[in-house]
Each structure stands twice: as C-alpha cells, then as structure tokens.
Amino acid sequence: MIKAALTVFSFLLISPLAMADEINQANTAWIMTATALVLFMTIPGLSLFYAGLVRVKNVLSVLMQCFAITCVVSIIWLIVGYSLAFSEGNMFIGGFSNFMMAGIQEGTMNGDIPDSVFAMFQLTFAIITPALVVGSFAERMKFSSMLLFSAVWLVIVYIPVTHWVWGGGWLGEMGLLDFAGGTVVHITAGVAAITTAMVMGPRRGFPTTPMTPHNMTMTITGAGMLWVGWFGFNAGSALAANGDAGMAMLVTHMSAAAGAFTWMCVEWIKFGKPSALGAVTGMVAGLGTITPASGFVGPAGALVIGVSAGFVCFHMTMYLKQKLGIDDSLDVFPVHGVGGALGTILAGVFASSSLGIFSGQGDGLPISEQVVVQLIGVGSVGVYTAVLTFVLLKVIDVVVGLRVSEEEETEGLDINQHNERGYDM
Numbered sequence: 001m002i003k004a005a006l007t008v009f010s011f012l013l014i015s016p017l018a019m020a021d022e023i024n025q026a027n028t029a030w031i032m033t034a035t036a037l038v039l040f041m042t043i044p045g046l047s048l049f050y051a052g053l054v055r056v057k058n059v060l061s062v063l064m065q066c067f068a069i070t071c072v073v074s075i076i077w078l079i080v081g082y083s084l085a086f087s088e089g090n091m092f093i094g095g096f097s098n099f100m101m102a103g104i105q106e107g108t109m110n111g112d113i114p115d116s117v118f119a120m121f122q123l124t125f126a127i128i129t130p131a132l133v134v135g136s137f138a139e140r141m142k143f144s145s146m147l148l149f150s151a152v153w154l155v156i157v158y159i160p161v162t163h164w165v166w167g168g169g170w171l172g173e174m175g176l177l178d179f180a181g182g183t184v185v186h187i188t189a190g191v192a193a194i195t196t197a198m199v200m201g202p203r204r205g206f207p208t209t210p211m212t213p214h215n216m217t218m219t220i221t222g223a224g225m226l227w228v229g230w231f232g233f234n235a236g237s238a239l240a241a242n243g244d245a246g247m248a249m250l251v252t253h254m255s256a257a258a259g260a261f262t263w264m265c266v267e268w269i270k271f272g273k274p275s276a277l278g279a280v281t282g283m284v285a286g287l288g289t290i291t292p293a294s295g296f297v298g299p300a301g302a303l304v305i306g307v308s309a310g311f312v313c314f315h316m317t318m319y320l321k322q323k324l325g326i327d328d329s330l331d332v333f334p335v336h337g338v339g340g341a342l343g344t345i346l347a348g349v350f351a352s353s354s355l356g357i358f359s360g361q362g363d364g365l366p367i368s369e370q371v372v373v374q375l376i377g378v379g380s381v382g383v384y385t386a387v388l389t390f391v392l393l394k395v396i397d398v399v400v401g402l403r404v405s406e407e408e409e410t411e412g413l414d415i416n417q418h419n420e421r422g423y424d425m
Contacts, residue, residue: 022109022112023109023112023113023114024112024113024240026241027112027113027239027240027241027242028112028113028114028117029241030236030240030241030245031113031117031118031121031236031239031240032117033232033236034121034231034232034233034235034236035117035120035121035124035232035236036232037228037229037231037232037233037236038121038124038125038128038229038232038233038236039070039124039127040225040228040229040232041124041128041225041226041229041230041232041233042066042069042070042124042127042128042131043066043067043070044222044225045222045223045225045226045229046066046128046131046132046222046226047062047063047066047067047222048063048218048219048221048222048225049218049219049222049223049225049226049280049284050062050066050134050135050138050222050330051063051215051218051219051222051422052213052214052215052216052217052218052219052220052221052222053135053138053213053219053277053329053330054138054139054213054214054329054330055139055211055214055412056214056215056412056422056423057411057412057413057414057415058138058139058412058413058414058422059214059215059414059422059423060413060414060418060420060421060422061138061139061143061412061413061414061417061418062134062138063422064143064417064418065131065134065143065146066131066134068143068146068147069127069130069131069134069146069147069150070127070131072147072150072151073123073126073127073130073150073151073154074123074127076151076154076155077119077122077123077126078100078101079099079100080096080099080155081123081126081154081155081159082098082101082119082122082123083095083096083097083098083099083101084096084155084159084160084163085122085126085159085162085163085166085167086098086119086122086162086163086166086167087167088168089163089167089168091164091168091169091170091173092160092163092164092169092170093159093160093163093169094163094167094168101119103115104116104119111239112240113239118239121236121239122162125162125181125184125185125233126154126158126159126162128185129154129158129181129184129185129188129189130150130153130154130158130189130192132185132186132189132190132193132332132336133150133153133189133192133193133196133332134146135193135328135329135330135331135332136192136193136194136196136197136328136329136330136332136333137196137197137200137329138329138330139203139211139329139409139413140200140203140204140329140403140404140409140413141200141402141403141404142400142401142402142403142404142417143413143417143418144400145396145400145401145402145403148396148400149196149392149393149396149402152392152396153192153388153389153392156388156392157188157192157384157385157388157389158184158188160384161183161184161188161381161384161385162184164381165178165183165184165377166178166184171183171376171377171380171381174373174376174377175364175365175370175373176344176373176374176376176377177292177293177296177344177347177348177351177362177364177370177373177374178292178344178347178377179234179237179248179291179292179293179294179295179296179347180233180234180236180237180248180291180292180294180295181233181237181291181292181340182288182289182291182292182293182340182341182343182344182347183292183340183344183377183378183381184381185291185336185340186288186291186292186336186337186339186340186341186343187336187337187340187341187344187378187381187382187385188381188385189332189336189337189340190332190333190334190335190336190337190338190339190340190341191333191337191381191382191385191386191389192385192386192389193328193332193333193336193337194320194326194328194332194333194337195385195386195389195390195393196389196393197326197327197328197329197333198326199390199393199394199397199402200393200402200403201327201403202325202326202327203327203329203409204406204409204410206327207321207322207325207327211329213277216276216277219276219277219280220276220280223280223283223284226283226284226287227256227283227287230252230256230287230291231249231252231253233252233291234248234249234252234290234291234294234295235248235249235252235294237294237295238295244295244361247295247298247361248294248295250299250302251290251293251294251297251298251299251301251302252287252290252291252294252302254290254299254302254303254306255286255287255289255290255302255303255305255306255309256283256286256287256290256306257283257286257306258286258302258303258305258306258307258309258310259282259283259284259285259286259287259289259306259307259309259310259313260279260280260282260283260286260310261282261310262282262286262306262307262309262310262311262314263278263279263281263282263283263285263310263311263313263314264278264279264282265310266310266311266314266315267314278314281313281317281331281335282309282310282313282314284335284336285309285310285313285314285335285339286305286306286309286310286339288309288335288336288339288340288343289305289306289308289309289313289339289340289342289343289346290302290305290306290309290343291340291343292340292343292344292347293305293343293344293346293347293350293351293360295361296347296350296351296360296361296362297346297347297350297351297360297361298350298357298358298359298360298361300357300358301346301349301350301355301358301359301360302350304346304350304358305342305343305346305350308342308346309339309342309343312338312339312342313334313335313338313339313342316333316334316338317331317334317335319334320333320334337382341378341382344374344377344378345371345374345375345378347374348367348370348371348373348374349367349370349371351364351370352366352367352370354367404416404417
C-alpha cells in the first residue's frame with residue numbers, strides 16, 4: 001500500500017515536468033542556429049558573391065536587390081506564404097489556416113521544435129530562392145520590376161512547389177527524395193533564371209564586350225560564407241540534432257570540395273590555368289547538387305555527386321554562353337538548375353542501401369523505380385516553373401517594363417536606379 005502510494009506520488013511530481021519538457025531543447029537550439037546560417041547565406045553571403053561578379057557600376061544594385069528581396073519575401077511569408085506552403089490543404093496548395101501566422105504562439109509545436117522556429121527556418125529558404133534568380137538578370141532589370149517579379153513569383157511558383165514536396169503535396173506523397181531543396185530551391189531558381197535570361201535578352205555588348213568580375217576578393221568572401229552557411233541549409237533540414245544532420249553536414253562538405261576541385265582540374269586542362277572564379281563556381285555547383293541528396297547518401301556517394309557536379313556544370317556553363325549565346329549573367333541555370341536536377345536524379349541512385357561502399361541511408365523503392373519518381377519531380381517542377389515564369393515576365397513587361405533603357409544600362413544601375421555608387425573614393 002505504501003509502495004503504491006509512493007509510486008502515485010512520484011508520478012504526480014514527475015508528470016508535470018515531463019509535460020513541460022515536450023520541447024527538445026537540443027533540436028530547437030540547432031534549428032535556430034541553422035536558421036541564422038541560412039539567412040547568412042543570402043545576406044551577406046550570396047549578396048557579396050554576386051556583387052563581386054558584376055561590373056563596378058552595378059555592384060550596389062545587386063547588393064540592394066538581395067537585401068530588398070529579404071524584406072519583401074519575409075512580409076509575404078508572414079501574411080500568406082507559410083500558410084499556403086505548409087498548412088493543410090489539397091495535393092497542390094495549402095490552406096489559409098495560418099493566415100498572418102495565426103495559431104503560431106510560444107507554446108505551439110512542430111514535432112519537438114516550436115512552430116515559430118520551423119516557420120522561420122523555412123522562411124530563409126523562401127528568401128534565398130528568388131535571390132538566386134537575381135544572378136540571371138543582373139545589370140539590366142529595373143529595381144521596381146525586380147521587386148514585383150520576386151514577390152509574385154514567390155506566390156505562384158515557389159510556394160506551390162514547396163507544398164508539393166514538403167507540405168503534404170503530391171510529389172511528397174509519391175516518394176520524391178528532396179532533403180533540402182533540389183527541386184524546391186535549385187530547379188525553380190535555375191529554370192526561372194534561364195527563362196528570364198531568354199525573355200530579357202543579353203546585356204548590352206554581350207558577348208563581344210568583356211564583362212569580367214570587378215572584385216574577386218568580394219566574390220570569394222561571399223563564396224566562403226555560402227560554404228559555411230550551407231551546413232545550416234542541408235544539415236538543418238534534418239530538423240533535429242541527430243545522425244541525419246551529422247551525415248548531411250559531412251556529405252555537403254565533401255561534395256563542395258569535390259565540385260570545386262573537379263571544376264579547377266577541368267579548367268586547368270582546357271585553358272592551361274585554374275581560376276579562382278572556377279574554384280568558387282565549382283564549389284557552389286557541388287553544394288547545389290548535393291542538396292536534394294544530402295540526407296540520403298553516404299560520403300562515397302557524395303564524392304561521386306560532387307565530381308559529377310563539377311564536370312557537368314562546367315560544360316553546361318560553356319555550352320550555354322558559347323554555343324547558345326544565352327546571357328545568364330552569373331550562371332544561375334548551369335550551376336543551380338542543372339546541378340539541382342542532377343542531384344535530384346542521383347539521390348534516387350545513391351540513396352540505395354545495395355551499392356556497397358557507395359550505399360546511402362535509404363531502404364525505400366528499388367533504384368529503377370526511385371529514379372523514375374525523381375525524374376517526374378524534376379520534369380514537373382521544371383515545366384511548371386518555366387511556364388509560370390514566362391507568363392509572369394510577359395505580363396510585367398507589358399505593365400511596367402522589365403528592362404532599363406540602353407542609356408541607363410550603359411551608365412550602370414547603381415546611379416540610375418538608386419542614385420548611389422558602390423564605391424565613391
């Protein structure tokens with residue numbers, strides 16, 4: 001009797017503590033850190049990476065575009081973006097139950113982390129995706145048109161695709177493997193980039209006028225920030241401080257290193273010298289390509305993915321500009337679009353547990369069936385993005401115009417769009 005009473009008394013003491021401890025503090029601390037890392041990727045990482053690649057008369061415009069996109073996307077995400085992406089809806093789009101983030105309070109949870117942390121983490125992905133597209137139209141789009149394009153594109157392209165893959169939509173239900181954004185981030189950004197580049201046409205003087213980066217120190221600094229920030233991007237997508245996050249961090253680093261080294265070697269063989277620009281571009285290609293596979297593959301598979309990224313994305317960059325004459329200013333499509341597609345497909349291969357040393361963590365569909373699912377994901381997201389982006393660009397061009405005048409382009413966007421200079425010494 002006394003023993004039973006003590007047991008009940010102990011339960012009464014312990015149970016409130018257990019109920020109050022529903023939050024996993026380790027996981028929450030890690031996802032908050034990862035959130036800061038992913039935001040760090042856009043400002044200042046991507047901002048500096050892109051700004052160093054353009055000419056001196058446009059450096060401030062690129063910095064301003066990335067900064068402004070961060071602001072606009074954040075507001076849209078609060079009002080309706082998060083709700084449409086992650087609230088319960090149908091197979092294609094979410095609902096309005098979290099309109100203005102209603103229901104997200106200090107105590108509401110998403111798994112074992114706060115809703116607020118999950119919503120903020122996903123916001124950083126929504127920010128960097130349209131910011132990536134900036135690289136395709138750098139040095140020639142009006143600032144007002146850029147804001148309008150980025151805002152509407154987020155709502156009609158990024159948010160539905162996010163729901164398809166991560167919000168309970170049809171691609172997620174089909175079993176698409178996309179751990180951290182091969183389709184959601186990189187294919188949408190890459191396809192939007194090449195569509196924009198083709199609709200707008202090349203920069204004045206392309207390809208005869210040299211348009212070399214004005215500050216490679218700035219670009220390499222931004223690239224380093226991207227490399228470090230990407231650990232939050234990929235390892236944070238585990239939504240926990242666990243073995244999946246640790247493996248995602250490891251394979252992310254290996255793929256980045258392999259992509260950079262492969263691009264350097266190919267460039268060295270082809271042109272006689274490796275360049276810093278090639279090294280950092282190969283690094284970003286390796287990072288983008290491992291992103292969808294990062295939670296499913298092992299280190300040896302990541303090495304193959306990184307080498308493939310450096311080789312394939314290098315040759316696609318050359319083909320796009322030299323053979324097709326498409327002025328994707330900062331190579332967004334060959335690096336992110338092609339890399340995202342390649343990584344999404346290879347995730348279906350190297351996630352398998354039947355490849356010996358190249359095996360991954362997956363025990364799902366056979367390789368042949370999984371690759372078919374991956375191809376459906378790549379094709380559907382690519383086509384959807386291309387069509388919606390094309391229509392949006394045409395509408396904006398009719399309403400407000402997409403491009404600055406020839407005189408303004410010659411003068412540079414820093415002065416005529418912002419009445420400031422990136423450098424004034």
